[in-house]
Amino acid sequence: MKYSGFNPNEEFFVDMQRCIGCKACEMACAECETNGQEPMIHVNYVDRASTVQTTVQVCMHCEDPVCANVCPADAISKDEFGIVHTANTERCIGCSNCVMACPFGVPKKEENYDLMMKCTMCYDRTSVGKKPMCATVCPSGALFYGTKDEIQEMRPNSTPVNTFIFGKETVNTKVNIMMPKGSSELVIF
Amino acid sequence: MKNRSYNIKAMLIATLLSVLMVVLVFYGSRELQNFDAALVTYLFGTVFAFFGIVYRYTVWLQRPPTWIYFKRGVGFLFTGKIFSHFCFAVKESVENIAFQKFIYPRGKYRWLAHFMIAVGCTSAFLITIPLTFGWVHFTMAPNSISVYEAHFFGFKVMDFDLDSIMAFLTFHALNWSSYMVIFGAGYYLRRRLTNPGLIATQTFESDLLPLILLIAISVTGLGLTYSYEFMKGLAFDFLAVLHAVTVILFLIWIPFGKFFHIIQRPAQIAAHIYHKVGKQQGMAVCEHTGEEFTTNLHIKDLKKLTKKLGFDFDREDGTSHLDLSPEGKRSRLAQAHLRARQDGGNLFG
Numbered sequence: 001m002k003y004s005g006f007n008p009n010e011e012f013f014v015d016m017q018r019c020i021g022c023k024a025c026e027m028a029c030a031e032c033e034t035n036g037q038e039p040m041i042h043v044n045y046v047d048r049a050s051t052v053q054t055t056v057q058v059c060m061h062c063e064d065p066v067c068a069n070v071c072p073a074d075a076i077s078k079d080e081f082g083i084v085h086t087a088n089t090e091r092c093i094g095c096s097n098c099v100m101a102c103p104f105g106v107p108k109k110e111e112n113y114d115l116m117m118k119c120t121m122c123y124d125r126t127s128v129g130k131k132p133m134c135a136t137v138c139p140s141g142a143l144f145y146g147t148k149d150e151i152q153e154m155r156p157n158s159t160p161v162n163t164f165i166f167g168k169e170t171v172n173t174k175v176n177i178m179m180p181k182g183s184s185e186l187v188i189f
Numbered sequence: 190m191k192n193r194s195y196n197i198k199a200m201l202i203a204t205l206l207s208v209l210m211v212v213l214v215f216y217g218s219r220e221l222q223n224f225d226a227a228l229v230t231y232l233f234g235t236v237f238a239f240f241g242i243v244y245r246y247t248v249w250l251q252r253p254p255t256w257i258y259f260k261r262g263v264g265f266l267f268t269g270k271i272f273s274h275f276c277f278a279v280k281e282s283v284e285n286i287a288f289q290k291f292i293y294p295r296g297k298y299r300w301l302a303h304f305m306i307a308v309g310c311t312s313a314f315l316i317t318i319p320l321t322f323g324w325v326h327f328t329m330a331p332n333s334i335s336v337y338e339a340h341f342f343g344f345k346v347m348d349f350d351l352d353s354i355m356a357f358l359t360f361h362a363l364n365w366s367s368y369m370v371i372f373g374a375g376y377y378l379r380r381r382l383t384n385p386g387l388i389a390t391q392t393f394e395s396d397l398l399p400l401i402l403l404i405a406i407s408v409t410g411l412g413l414t415y416s417y418e419f420m421k422g423l424a425f426d427f428l429a430v431l432h433a434v435t436v437i438l439f440l441i442w443i444p445f446g447k448f449f450h451i452i453q454r455p456a457q458i459a460a461h462i463y464h465k466v467g468k469q470q471g472m473a474v475c476e477h478t479g480e481e482f483t484t485n486l487h488i489k490d491l492k493k494l495t496k497k498l499g500f501d502f503d504r505e506d507g508t509s510h511l512d513l514s515p516e517g518k519r520s521r522l523a524q525a526h527l528r529a530r531q532d533g534g535n536l537f538g
């Protein structure tokens with residue numbers, strides 16, 4: 001019954017330096033129908049003692065998702081639009097492999113449900129051509145959902161990047177992070 | 190995920206166990222004396238499903254992450270304080286497998302409905318499988334016209350009067366199961382037709398069809414009773430065929446779709462044992478937040494596992510990205526991003 005209303009021209013663009021830690025996205029995220037009242041987006045202080053910097057993290061929807069690979073229960077799947085879905089409720093055994101292996105620290109273990117839950121890029125909305133909840137409420141432009149042309153016009157001095165380097169590992173994702181103009185990758189270490 | 194090709198090991202194990210099962214059917218029914226020929230289609234369906242389940246289960250166990258939990262779970266159970274581990278496993282199984290208590294916080298009706306499906310289905314399995322195999326059968330007690338005897342593997346286990354409560358409960362047990370499954374599956378069907386999150390992510394074949402099938406099995410099964418009790422056998426043959434078809438579809442579908450979780454759920458107990466033993470061995474501390482976030486054992490196993498699956502998160506100094514907690518990983522990403530922005534000469538842009 002997957003809707004074909006998913007707009008493949010629209011993409012997610014994140015710029016965590018713009019995050020002001022207001023948590024509006026968290027409130028909005030809890031409205032998402034695919035996770036039922038639990039916010040899945042992460043907003044946290046980066047290093048509380050030395051800076052006020054906060055960061056915001058949605059699921060990056062990796063091309064070859066580590067989370068799905070390490071899942072012993074085959075509970076995580078990726079669909080034809082590249083969306084990596086939250087754990088299948090009858091399969092997930094709550095082992096937290098995905099929580100600990102995701103290089104972006106995305107999946108959440110809901111202890112009392114013994115179930116992992118994660119961001120599905122608001123599949124209930126994006127599958128019918130709407131924008132994800134968080135991106136519609138972010139006041140500072142840290143989260144944006146739209147076409148490549150739109151983001152280019154808004155941020156002429158930045159380039160969206162979806163390649164992340166973790167030492168010898170290169171992770172390609174569906175979600176973009178806004179980087180200085182001309183960048184092709186973000187090196188974490 | 191990638192492990193989908195033809196699997197010789199699984200084939201061998203599945204064949205062996207299926208043959209063993211047929212042998213048990215032969216001897217358990219006292220060389221087919223007690224075998225009920227009317228149930229032969231069900232027998233074929235069950236043997237076929239059994240083969241499929243064992244095959245799929247074996248293939249599944251061979252996936253590296255699954256194997257870790259299986260190996261560690263069984264290993265821990267049989268080392269050290271075996272008795273206390275065993276008690277833990279029994280307690281966990283009663284709570285999580287028999288009562289599925291973790292579904293309750295997800296929603297109390299969700300739990301109740303699932304519990305009804307699970308009890309309905311398992312009780313139906315417990316009744317029908319031994320009957321189909323000829324392991325259980327009923328006879329009239331010698332020299333009596335009102336006492337029934339139940340036999341298991343050909344040995345008498347109990348007798349009861351034909352108009353006793355016991356008889357009523359026994360002969361109608363499958364009907365009670367059917368009602369439970371209808372209520373439970375009905376609730377889930379309604380949920381799937383009204384919950385927007387589910388509507389967006391479900392598919393007909395893998396989510397709605399299983400529920401419809403469960404309801405179809407139960408309704409046709411009840412129909413059989415009502416047909417002979419109240420309607421003089423109206424449409425009995427038709428219902429019998431329909432019931433057999435739905436049941437056999439269900440059986441041979443177990444290995445492939447939603448119903449495989451019935452076989453797969455005990456892995457949850459393995460995960461709990463794994464976590465408990467890991468905790469005793471020590472917790473991992475995140476180098477970024479300075480807080481404990483999971484067990485050392487878990488991180489050690491995940492490092493090996495990700496390597497085996499073709500991911501390498503090692504850092505130059507021999508440590509790993511996996512030594513960070515989820516919050517630590519998010520912070521390190523943000524710090525790397527900040528550095529890149531600073532190097533670019535502009536924080537925004």
Ligand code: HEM
Pocket residue numbers: 089090091285286287289292295299303306307308310311377378381396399400447448450451454
């Ligand atoms: C006995 C141990 C069992 C356990 C631990 C178990 C566990 C689960 C869990 C965790 C879910 C997800 C429920 C939710 O999040 O709402 C589920 C769903 C389901 N279970 Fe079971 N289950 C068991 C037995 C059974 C049996 C015997 C059946 C019968 C065929 C069954 C049929 C289903 C169905 C049809 C669903 C899907 C409901 C939906 O549409 O979402 N389960 N089970």
Ligand code: SF4
Pocket residue numbers: 058059060061062065066067068084101102103104105106107118
């Ligand atoms: S970001 Fe993490 S949770 Fe999202 S797809 Fe990638 S590995 Fe999975």
Ligand code: SF4
Pocket residue numbers: 067070071072073074075076087091092093094095096097098099115116
């Ligand atoms: S927590 Fe659930 S989804 Fe995550 S790896 Fe374990 S079984 Fe899979």
